[in-house]
């Protein structure tokens with residue numbers, strides 16, 4: 735499989751996005767061993783990547799695909815759509831648990847990034863069982879049972895913290 739450059743006698747290929755006929759050097763290869771070139775030129779690919787990192791649509795798409803992967807590994811359903819994910823994102827971007835403003839994470843800090851939480855673990859990423867909360871809240875919840883969080887609070891409130 736794959737297209738050796740001889741597939742393109744004039745050494746050019748059409749980009750599926752910008753539709754320019756460009757030199758083959760503008761196209762990345764998809765596999766290490768094959769000559770299959772990407773359908774879009776690297777400039778268009780880059781724009782797509784940037785959109786995936788900076789737009790909420792891109793965010794929803796990525797979160798959903800990671801949920802699908804997790805669901806598959808755990809053998810639980812994942813029926814929510816990208817649209818559902820965007821609708822679950824609070825309009826004011828405030829974490830419904832902590833009240834902090836959620837924002838796209840950077841490489842160093844993901845605590846304020848919005849994340850998808852499976853409310854009842856094991857029930858799956860199905861409508862009604864998914865909320866968007868900050869990563870911070872999500873991490874706490876997945877590391878402690880609600881009963882334990884209650885114990886934690888009961889213990890520390892004595893100190894008036």
Ligand SMILES: [Zn+2]
Nearest residue numbers: 749752775778
């Ligand atoms: Zn292009």
